[in-house]
Amino acid sequence: MSSILKGKEVVKRVKEDIKRDIVDLNEKDIEPTLAIVRLGENPDDIAYEKSILKNCEGVGIEGKVYKKDLNISTEELINSVERLNEDDSIHGILIFRPLPKHIDEDIIAKTISPLKDVDCMNPLNLEKIFEGDMKGFAPCTPKAAVMIMDHYDIPLKGAHVVIINRSMVVGRPLSMMLLGKDSTVTICHSKTKDLKKFTNSADIIVTALGRSKYITNEYFNKESVVIDVGISFDEKGKMTGDVDFENVSPNVNAITPVPGGVGSLTTSVLLSHVVLAAKNI
């Protein structure tokens, strides 16, 4: 019988911690506040924004949306971010990405105060993750993956973890986080030869391919722990992960579902960062 590693339980615990911290902060007259900077009217951004605002309200964080024109210049956006940096009533800043091509994202990333950078965009915060320093802000998705494994007591020390993704938002930071947990880490990607050889011999497989149900039973063994970070939609328009959950889940040791797994936890990680930022002022 395999375990289904649901995000729900972890979300509950993280939100309880957040609420407890907010009680303490409110006693000091601090109301944790997240500034969301959105350019234009991309429907995905708007949906994500709604979800964040709802979650903020649920725990007692104030969410403020700063809507900007899609054609805003890099210069103007820098000015906006600098005003948020200087505004003592704002604790965290989240800028929806990717930014339009005419904006110099590198400069914007460096402009966000490292102390308010709850989505880990500033290179100074990213470099800390490279070193394995998890005390500050970390990219939310890989952090959520680690939290879900920690919550369900998946042994990470000495475990061989195969990560299928080498991006700056998932694979690279996750590999560094797991080194800090004493895992042996293999980073695979589109140029990896014989991916199955790696996944079959691993204790834990974290996949973030973005290909619906691409990963099937032959990639795993009965002891495999499968963390599915992929978010795709199948031919019927139903949200799925990288893994063929229906067929794989009975045959592995443990697996995260999609939806309801890692992805369901990322917003809570973001909110916990807002509270951390408010505590650090």
Next chain:
Amino acid sequence: MSSILKGKEVVKRVKEDIKRDIVDLNEKDIEPTLAIVRLGENPDDIAYEKSILKNCEGVGIEGKVYKKDLNISTEELINSVERLNEDDSIHGILIFRPLPKHIDEDIIAKTISPLKDVDCMNPLNLEKIFEGDMKGFAPCTPKAAVMIMDHYDIPLKGAHVVIINRSMVVGRPLSMMLLGKDSTVTICHSKTKDLKKFTNSADIIVTALGRSKYITNEYFNKESVVIDVGISFDEKGKMTGDVDFENVSPNVNAITPVPGGVGSLTTSVLLSHVVLAAKNI
């Protein structure tokens, strides 16, 4: 018959490139100059300094030593570094590490201008390596390891590379560099279970353990390419690598010697960074 991947040939090529660049720079009245900041009189530092200065002279780089008292305060060292940052006649700054414990190394690292940071100490430069951006300065040892593999046409794309080291000066940056070369990368360390299993199934093994002759034939197969970054001394006081070179070298596909392998190349990498800094002004 296995190939011995000597550093000498690579050093020769790198130095030829450096000399050619320096001719161009001299024509523009630019004399590439490296500032070496040394605290105290540590014999290892002094030996390294001598070697660097000799190498600088050999290619036409000016090396200037800034000797500081071992008890210098963080504040005073910051001031010294800032003066070097502002000095237009200085192109590269190298600070010998580790710094004494009373110095805040993080602040010093951030103080060095990213444009003069030839030893890749500033977090802004390290973060670029995390992203796999190799256009700027990179930590010299892992860069030397990659250069030696490139020079001898070791295929990296799709190759499985096992790295035995997870430090910020070797293993972590090297893993990111190799992802950029499309290798599949496994990072092993002291907590890895069954290290032999990993090394035996790899195409390339890069080791930086610092244990003299610890790695023996049973870790490799006939196709293994072995890059030995370790520097130790055996019971007779002779410099050796991690690998038992004498016994292993006939039984693998290719191997770097110690001394005369990766380590012999790092100073040339440093000098190439000084030239790069001078070209970028």
